Amino acid sequence: MTRPLMQATYDSTFRSVADALRAGDPLEVAAAALGHVGGTVDGFHRLTGAEVACQAGCSFCCWLRVDVRAHEVLLIRRYLAGDRWVGERGALEAKVRVAGARVAGLTAPAERAAVRQPCALLDHAGCCTVYAVRPAACRRYLSVSVDACEAIWNDGTPPVEPEHPVIAEAGRHAAAGAHNAFVAAGYDGFSYDLMAALAEALEDPECEARWRLKQPAFSGRARSAVPDGFSQEEAVARLRAELAGEGLGEGT
Numbered sequence: 001m002t003r004p005l006m007q008a009t010y011d012s013t014f015r016s017v018a019d020a021l022r023a024g025d026p027l028e029v030a031a032a033a034l035g036h037v038g039g040t041v042d043g044f045h046r047l048t049g050a051e052v053a054c055q056a057g058c059s060f061c062c063w064l065r066v067d068v069r070a071h072e073v074l075l076i077r078r079y080l081a082g083d084r085w086v087g088e089r090g091a092l093e094a095k096v097r098v099a100g101a102r103v104a105g106l107t108a109p110a111e112r113a114a115v116r117q118p119c120a121l122l123d124h125a126g127c128c129t130v131y132a133v134r135p136a137a138c139r140r141y142l143s144v145s146v147d148a149c150e151a152i153w154n155d156g157t158p159p160v161e162p163e164h165p166v167i168a169e170a171g172r173h174a175a176a177g178a179h180n181a182f183v184a185a186g187y188d189g190f191s192y193d194l195m196a197a198l199a200e201a202l203e204d205p206e207c208e209a210r211w212r213l214k215q216p217a218f219s220g221r222a223r224s225a226v227p228d229g230f231s232q233e234e235a236v237a238r239l240r241a242e243l244a245g246e247g248l249g250e251g252t
C-alpha cells in the first residue's frame with residue numbers, strides 16, 4: 001500500500017516539474033517545486049494524523065548538515081538580495097561566509113561532522129531567516145519528538161526515531177522527483193553543502209549564469225560530504241543515463 005503511494009508521489013512530482021521546465025523560467029520552477037515538496041509533506045502529515053513536535057523557535061535540527069541542490073542555493077541567494085533586509089544583510093552574509101569557510105572542501109563525512117555549528121541562516125530567536133525559500137531538506141524534516149532532536153544535537157542516542165516514517169518517505173520521494181526532473185533536463189545534479197555553496201554564491205555573480213547554461217554552479221569544494229569510495233560525478237552520470245533511458249527513473 002505505502003510503496004505504490006510513494007512511487008506515485010515521486011512520479012507525479014517528476015512529471016509536473018519536468019513539464020514546467022519545458023515552458024517556464026527554471027528558477028521559478030525550482031521555487032514552485034519546493035512549494036510542492038512542502039505541500040506534499042503537509043498533506044501526508046494531515047493524512048497520517050501524526051503529532052509533530054516542530055514549532056517556531058525550536059532549532060536543534062538547524063545544527064545538522066544540510067545538503068542541497070544548486071537551484072535551492074540560487075533561490076536563497078536571490079532572496080537575500082531582496083530589499084527586505086534593510087541594514088541586516090551585511091551581517092547575515094558575513095555569518096554565511098564564516099560558516100561556509102569552515103566546511104568548504106570537507107567532503108569526508110567525519111571531517112564535516114566534526115564542524116559543529118548552527119546554520120548561519122538561523123536568527124537569535126531560533127527561527128529561519130529564509131523560511132519562504134528554505135531547502136527541501138528543511139521542509140521535509142518533521143520530528144515527532146523534540147527530545148530525540150535534542151539527543152541527536154547532543155551527539156547522543158535518540159530515545160525514538162525523530163522522523164515519522166511515512167511523512168519522511170513522502171518528503172523524500174517528492175524531493176527526489178523534483179531533483180530528478182532537473183537532472184533529466186540537464187541541470188546541475190550535484191549535492192552541495194548549504195553553507196559552503198551559499199558562501200560561494202555570495203562571492204560569485206556568475207553562479208546563476210553557469211547553472212542556467214546547465215553547468216555546475218559551484219566548485220568541488222562546496223560539494224556535500226560523501227562516504228569513502230562514492231563519486232558524485234559517477235552517481236550523477238548514472239542517474240542521467242537512467243533518466244534518459246527510462247524517462248522517470250526510480251523514486252526509491
Ligand code: SF4
Nearest residue numbers: 054058060061143149
Ligand atoms: S525537527 Fe526537531 S528540532 Fe527541528 S523544529 Fe522539529 S522538533 Fe524542533
Ligand code: SF4
Nearest residue numbers: 062119121122128138
Ligand atoms: S535554512 Fe533555515 S530551516 Fe534550514 S537549517 Fe538553515 S535556518 Fe534551519
